Amino acid sequence: xxxxxxxxxxxxxxxxxxxxxxxMETGQCNLIIxxxxxxxxxxxxxxxxxxxxxxxxITYDGRSFTDMTGEERxxxxxxxxxxxxGSALFDSMTVQQNIMFPLDMFTKQNFPDKLxxxxxxxxxxxxxxxxxxxxAELSGGMKKRVGIARAIVLNPKYLFCDEPNxxxxxxxxxxxxxxxxxxxxxxxMTTVINTxxxxxxxxxxxxxxxxxxxxxxxxxxNKEIIFSKNQRLNSFIFASEFLQDAKDMRMxxxxxxxxxxxxxxxxxx
Amino acid sequence: MSFFTHFGRYLLMLRGMMTRPENxxxxxxxxxxxxxxxxxGSLGIVVIISVFxxxxxxxxxxxxxxxxxxxxxxxxxxxxxxxxxxxxPTVVCIVLAGVVGSKIASELGNMRVSEQIDALEIMGxxxxxxxIMPKVVATLVTIPMLVVLSMVLGIWGGRLAxxxxxxxxxxxxxxxxxxxxxxxxxxxxxAKAYTFAFIISSIPAYYGYYVKGGSLExxxxxxxxxxxxxxxxxxxxxxxxxxxx
Numbered sequence: 001x002x003x004x005x006x007x008x009x010x011x012x013x014x015x016x017x018x019x020x021x022x023x024m025e026t027g028q029c030n031l032i033i034x035x036x037x038x039x040x041x042x043x044x045x046x047x048x049x050x051x052x053x054x055x056x057x058i059t060y061d062g063r064s065f066t067d068m069t070g071e072e073r074x075x076x077x078x079x080x081x082x083x084x085x086g087s088a089l090f091d092s093m094t095v096q097q098n099i100m101f102p103l104d105m106f107t108k109q110n111f112p113d114k115l116x117x118x119x120x121x122x123x124x125x126x127x128x129x130x131x132x133x134x135x136a137e138l139s140g141g142m143k144k145r146v147g148i149a150r151a152i153v154l155n156p157k158y159l160f161c162d163e164p165n166x167x168x169x170x171x172x173x174x175x176x177x178x179x180x181x182x183x184x185x186x187x188x189m190t191t192v193i194n195t196x197x198x199x200x201x202x203x204x205x206x207x208x209x210x211x212x213x214x215x216x217x218x219x220x221x222n223k224e225i226i227f228s229k230n231q232r233l234n235s236f237i238f239a240s241e242f243l244q245d246a247k248d249m250r251m252x253x254x255x256x257x258x259x260x261x262x263x264x265x266x267x268x269x
Numbered sequence: 270m271s272f273f274t275h276f277g278r279y280l281l282m283l284r285g286m287m288t289r290p291e292n293x294x295x296x297x298x299x300x301x302x303x304x305x306x307x308x309x310g311s312l313g314i315v316v317i318i319s320v321f322x323x324x325x326x327x328x329x330x331x332x333x334x335x336x337x338x339x340x341x342x343x344x345x346x347x348x349x350x351x352x353x354x355x356x357x358p359t360v361v362c363i364v365l366a367g368v369v370g371s372k373i374a375s376e377l378g379n380m381r382v383s384e385q386i387d388a389l390e391i392m393g394x395x396x397x398x399x400x401i402m403p404k405v406v407a408t409l410v411t412i413p414m415l416v417v418l419s420m421v422l423g424i425w426g427g428r429l430a431x432x433x434x435x436x437x438x439x440x441x442x443x444x445x446x447x448x449x450x451x452x453x454x455x456x457x458x459x460a461k462a463y464t465f466a467f468i469i470s471s472i473p474a475y476y477g478y479y480v481k482g483g484s485l486e487x488x489x490x491x492x493x494x495x496x497x498x499x500x501x502x503x504x505x506x507x508x509x510x511x512x513x514x
Contacts (some may be wrong), residue, residue, distance in 0.1 A: 076393075265343060
């Protein structure tokens with residue numbers, strides 16, 4: 001569990017995070033959503049220590065991250081995996097070397113054991129025969145999967161994903177979402193995902209934090225979001241007419257005005 | 270940003286490098302990789318410029334020494350001292366500031382903008398130590414070696430040019446090389462080589478590590494790092510000459 005209280009962060013005169021508090025639950029996909037410039041990336045960077053918050057406290061399973069020494073943070077970071085927006089793979093290394101890098105740095109395993117582990121995580125993200133390829137030879141979706149494989153190779157307790165679906169087609173996005181969701185459940189990780197993708201919100205949003213102009217505007221899950229009366233959230237999530245219709249349909253279902261067991265195939269004939 | 274802000278951040282970067290490595294074997298591997306990249310990678314250009322520098326200085330010295338009272342072996346002495354004192358350490362290091370410096374700045378800059386440095390930080394690696402330290406140590410090891418090689422090749426280039434253009438015989442040249450030789454000059458040249466090696470690696474590392482923006486900024490910071498390194502080399506050259514000679 002990651003808990004943060006009263007986080008404030010400014011760059012010069014611009015206040016980017018203003019008194020943000022929330023709890024990211026263990027074993028769940030915790031989503032941070034919001035428009036561009038709402039502060040979600042800065043919040044995630046504060047959580048992993050790439051930015052220092054001006055005020056507030058961050059705790060990882062009760063251990064105060066903000067009060068930790070550099071060495072303690074280095075130790076904790078070995079339990080953190082992160083998938084970056086651009087995957088951040090080391091471009092001079094092959095896929096195998098990229099994934100093996102954390103094992104080389106932090107374990108004393110021999111090469112066959114490390115290779116076995118690399119192949120295990122590659123299989124987990126459904127990639128085969130890519131060991132010797134360089135990142136430049138991979139598609140966007142494959143890069144993301146290699147990024148996930150590298151993030152989970154040390155069995156982290158916390159997984160951070162920054163815009164995991166950016167630049168991917170809807171089908172690949174859903175594959176990545178499902179992969180992150182399954183991994184979260186399988187390894188009981190605390191997963192924090194920054195996203196713009198509404199599919200992700202509806203599919204895997206178990207604990208959602210909606211940010212607006214640096215503040216926490218709304219929190220809940222993907223079931224509650226349908227019935228939210230927050231105007232800003234609704235205009236952000238259900239921006240298109242199509243999504244608004246879908247929301248209305250779900251609300252009518254919930255109120256019993258439409259049969260939710262209806263056979264759509266039959267109706268569409 | 271003011272000069273003092275840059276200088277302060279540069280000093281903090283140097284201090285940040287001085288931590289215990291997370292895994293000595295990985296640091297050693299990176300150090301050897303950098304030795305190959307910087308040392309072997311710059312060998313070709315160092316060989317070419319050294320030979321031609323020596324050759325040109327022999328020909329031009331002969332052109333200026335028109336008095337029949339001065340022996341031809343003096344040309345060898347002048348070439349030797351010029352190459353050892355100035356050409357090999359300073360000119361070679363200025364060229365290497367372009368070759369090695371721009372490579373270091375653009376490599377680190379690219380890692381910064383593509384979030385590879387952030388990825389290493391998240392893993393719990395001290396990026397200043399892992400990415401910059403091996404580069405600085407590798408330049409401190411390889412550049413003095415390249416400077417020594419440049420001295421030898423520069424002197425040999427002068428010998429070759431002297432004999433090919435019938436300025437002086439190889440025997441006269443060899444005799445001149447042994448006349449009035451001051452071993453301290455080599456020590457002085459090595460002191461310069463170590464100082465310049467540190468400048469060549471640490472200044473571009475600073476500009477690359479702290480780059481902000483995209484690919485355009487990488488190019489800009491790479492150019493800036495080369496310019497600042499060259500100016501600092503010339504400044505340090507003067508200071509060392511004033512202090513040590």
